[in-house]
Amino acid sequence: TRETPWWKNATIYQIYPASYKDSNGDGIGDLKGILGQLDYVKSLGVDAVWICPHYDSPQYDMGYDVANYEAIYAPYGTVEDAEAIIAACHERGLKILFDLVINHTSHEHAWFKESRSSKINPKRDWYIWRPAKYDADGTRRPPNNWRSIFGGSAWEWDEPTQEYYLHLFAVQQPDVNWENAETRAAVYESSMHFWLRKGIDGFRVDTVNMYSKDQSYRDAPIIDPKNEFQLDASLFCNGPRIHEFLREMGQILLKYNAVTVGELPSTPEIADVLKYVSAEEKQLSMVFQFDIVDVGKGKDFPFQTTPRNWTLSDLRERVKRTQKLSDGSTDGWSTTFLENHDQARSVSRWGSEKTPELWALSAKMLAMLVGTLSGTLYVYQGQEIGMVNIPEEWPISEYKDLDSLNYYNYVKEQTGNHPVAMKAVKVALAHLARDHARIPMQWDDSPNAGFSSEGAKTWMRVHDNYPTLNVKRQTNDPNSVLSFWRELLRTRRANPKVFAQGVFVDTDPSNESVFIFEKGSLDGSQKLVVALNFTGEKQSADLGKSLGSGSRQTLLKNYEEESLDALQAYEGRVYLVGK
Ligand code: TEU
Numbered sequence: 001t002r003e004t005p006w007w008k009n010a011t012i013y014q015i016y017p018a019s020y021k022d023s024n025g026d027g028i029g030d031l032k033g034i035l036g037q038l039d040y041v042k043s044l045g046v047d048a049v050w051i052c053p054h055y056d057s058p059q060y061d062m063g064y065d066v067a068n069y070e071a072i073y074a075p076y077g078t079v080e081d082a083e084a085i086i087a088a089c090h091e092r093g094l095k096i097l098f099d100l101v102i103n104h105t106s107h108e109h110a111w112f113k114e115s116r117s118s119k120i121n122p123k124r125d126w127y128i129w130r131p132a133k134y135d136a137d138g139t140r141r142p143p144n145n146w147r148s149i150f151g152g153s154a155w156e157w158d159e160p161t162q163e164y165y166l167h168l169f170a171v172q173q174p175d176v177n178w179e180n181a182e183t184r185a186a187v188y189e190s191s192m193h194f195w196l197r198k199g200i201d202g203f204r205v206d207t208v209n210m211y212s213k214d215q216s217y218r219d220a221p222i223i224d225p226k227n228e229f230q231l232d233a234s235l236f237c238n239g240p241r242i243h244e245f246l247r248e249m250g251q252i253l254l255k256y257n258a259v260t261v262g263e264l265p266s267t268p269e270i271a272d273v274l275k276y277v278s279a280e281e282k283q284l285s286m287v288f289q290f291d292i293v294d295v296g297k298g299k300d301f302p303f304q305t306t307p308r309n310w311t312l313s314d315l316r317e318r319v320k321r322t323q324k325l326s327d328g329s330t331d332g333w334s335t336t337f338l339e340n341h342d343q344a345r346s347v348s349r350w351g352s353e354k355t356p357e358l359w360a361l362s363a364k365m366l367a368m369l370v371g372t373l374s375g376t377l378y379v380y381q382g383q384e385i386g387m388v389n390i391p392e393e394w395p396i397s398e399y400k401d402l403d404s405l406n407y408y409n410y411v412k413e414q415t416g417n418h419p420v421a422m423k424a425v426k427v428a429l430a431h432l433a434r435d436h437a438r439i440p441m442q443w444d445d446s447p448n449a450g451f452s453s454e455g456a457k458t459w460m461r462v463h464d465n466y467p468t469l470n471v472k473r474q475t476n477d478p479n480s481v482l483s484f485w486r487e488l489l490r491t492r493r494a495n496p497k498v499f500a501q502g503v504f505v506d507t508d509p510s511n512e513s514v515f516i517f518e519k520g521s522l523d524g525s526q527k528l529v530v531a532l533n534f535t536g537e538k539q540s541a542d543l544g545k546s547l548g549s550g551s552r553q554t555l556l557k558n559y560e561e562e563s564l565d566a567l568q569a570y571e572g573r574v575y576l577v578g579k
């Protein structure tokens with residue numbers, strides 16, 4: 001039998017550079033800031049960090065629009081600072097992953113500037129250019145009806161050369177033409193080899209299933225008749241050559257023994273996920289499946305989303321489905337996570353902010369959910385202290401994400417700024433916008449939450465609750481959310497056979513209030529019994545059945561008292577049961 005690779009039992013901590021720690025008072029987080037917090041990161045008990053894009057970028061999409069893979073965005077620092085972080089992580093026994101954003105580049109990347117400069121430029125074919133279509137009356141139309149993920153047509157007309165280019169995301173994020181082998185080689189060299197040679201341990205791979213497009217570029221079916229453009233992810237996700245491309249990338253990764261976690265949206269079938277993460281295939285180490293974090297979102301995120309628009313059965317189904325990838329039934333592997341920089345805060349979505357008590361209880365209960373599931377565990381900055389969404393009262397001017405603002409402006413245009421519609425958009429954004437994850441990290445109760453210096457104008461507003469919700473305060477409190485996370489990570493590390501690994505069994509499938517499940521070790525010697533109350537009221541529950549009469553130990557809990565036939569509001573318990 002092969003040895004378990006380090007990353008399977010690992011916990012990986014995600015850092016968003018703009019909002020972690022500002023070292024020079026300009027209101028923007030930076031690499032020196034991160035460097036200064038690595039002892040804190042280590043103290044959490046994590047094994048690795050993943051740093052979101054810190055490359056040179058005009059920042060239309062917070063660095064997911066890279067202008068130069070081999071340079072650092074100046075406000076974040078320099079290549080030397082990045083090298084210092086790599087070294088400092090390794091000194092502390094932490095691995096380090098960078099973000100790899102190569103489905104598209106920035107429109108300011110030198111490659112794109114060349115590509116758009118003329119139809120005969122040698123790099124013309126490095127991006128996806130198509131001629132216009134014309135109606136009988138001569139009206140110019142894009143090559144097809146695809147809608148971009150950030151709204152509007154997925155095609156942008158380029159006046160100088162009279163063609164459209166494809167952008168699945170923002171206009172400023174032109175898609176790279178992966179069909180061109182020369183382009184792929186240049187991408188690998190600049191974005192991967194450059195940093196792997198500097199010693200990073202791997203990549204989080206952005207939108208990993210979108211590189212290969214069906215070359216027919218046929219129209220998407222009309223699912224939203226009110227909209228001129230249609231979003232059908234199946235037309236650009238998991239395309240015909242994707243696994244060929246990833247095998248090619250996989251060869252590079254093997255050479256450096258690098259780990260990868262790929263972002264895998266719109267891939268509901270387990271068999272399709274497995275093609276990416278099967279060890280045999282040597283493509284990716286693991287993936288982010290979005291089933292769980294998408295619960296309660298409208299099909300057309302963030303359209304038609306209201307708070308609490310989800311049921312426990314729905315959440316449970318999604319947990320069950322995704323656990324299949326890491327339960328030993330295949331040679332694949334996946335991840336467990338509830339938050340990242342694209343998601344609203346988990347406590348605000350599935351827990352409670354009604355009282356400080358319910359807030360802490362539900363943050364710990366959710367930690368017990370994500371922290372007991374199989375797969376590599378990812379924790380997003382601030383999740384370990386239970387940070388919550390932007391307050392509902394904050395005006396739209398506090399939102400900075402282009403996805404949020406595009407959506408807001410779209411509804412404004414469509415409805416002529418109708419107050420009812422605008423209120424609904426605001427509610428949806430206050431619930432699910434990506435902005436919630438991007439406000440500054442709350443370190444202490446000093447002005448600007450210790451994120452930046454006093455008097456600095458931070459790039460996003462600091463949450464009003466920082467005087468009471470911050471790292472410093474929780475560090476000194478053995479009952480805090482932060483202390484709970486540390487204990488959870490210690491416990492997970494000590495019991496890999498039933499935490500990071502093991503077989504998930506849903507033992508109470510129709511319960512709409514309490515989520516009870518088991519995690520059995522593959523050798524059958526042990527199991528976890530996990531019971532989580534997702535409501536703010538006491539609920540009856542039959543734990544005796546799962547616990548049996550053998551030996552048992554309570555590993556984690558968020559209340560002192562333990563009743564076997566009831567759970568208090570947002571109560572959670574994790575038992576280890578010997579068989
Ligand atoms: O996200 C890709 C993605 O498919 C989505 O999660 C997307 O962010 C969401 O649906 C938009 O509402 C990745 C990055 O994580 C994200 O921050 C970038 O904006 C995006 O790629 C483009 O690079």
Ligand code: CA
Pocket residue numbers: 022023024025026027028029030075
């Ligand atoms: Ca700074």
